[in-house]
Amino acid sequence: MDEHADDTPNTPDIREPRLWSVDGWTARVVKNEDDDGWAVEMHRAGDAEPALVGPWTMGRDKKNPKPLDTAAFNTLVKTAHEVIRRAEQHLHATLHRQIDVEAPGGRVTVSLDIEPDEDNPSARLSAVDAAGEALASIAVSPGFQLNRASALRWVEADFAKPR
Template identity: 60%
Template sequence: MSHSSASDFSQDDPASADEEAVAIKEPRLWSDNGWTARVIKNEDDDGWAVAMFKGREPEPALVGPWTMGRDKKNPKPLDVGAFNTLVKTASEVLRRHEQQLRAQLHKSVMLTLGEDRWEVTLDIVPDEFEPYALLAAHPQQGGHASTDGPVAERRVRPDFKLNPRSAAAWIESDFGPVR
């Protein structure tokens, strides 16, 4: 007969789940489903603010003004409706931020050279020490990218200016070094 230790069950035992899974519903602190709302004193005036944190992130995803309570001195307590609205708003802020970052790190141009249609992409890799970008040429067939992947790929400087002229020059050079 084998003996099991408590650690053998920790993955399946909901009582041992980490603290993020525990819902907190206090007037100035709500935490549920990976989000935490914390009502804080507004440093700029006599009012209050609310900060929304996703998971264990040290920086808030959203900080905004918070309503005063009836006594005009203390903050209005958090409730389920307000928390859900804050989660929705903070999620949208993060989603837009991710879209903006993606737009900064990924560029593409479409061009036609002779009979051939191309999509040339530039994907920036923001490495802390050695950032670079990958330039890739994708042939288009019937308006869609070839399923075989790029016909050429080259590592370039992260500040490479991708435009129809630079893409055409690269293709016409048989995908040689770029300037």
């Protein structure tokens, strides 16, 4: 089961003009605080913040919002999933970096893995050779900047703790 799915058993679907709640997703049409228009918020059950907020279409009377419908709701769910996926990919890329460098003994893959704990963040710098054999692994500051130059310096310094 999806860890973010609504864990309330048999929660009835809601399909109102300005509020839809189906399969752990809720779309709510709200007054846009920035102008005279409307916005839609997409919330995933269990998340504190909306996954997506965007402008919403005015109805024919040019005052009230267009009602939600199946096609719009499905598009909003798909878009919100994509936003969440991209955010997760970005976070993963920020916390887990990997660079290949050429050393005298051959190609070395240097990795930096950051654990973003609020109270005690940590990071580990590690190296493996072309065959996948571990060469070194040390704790470093979570602020360590891994780039090609820093990776090569670490390899050339025989994996001594970077300053």
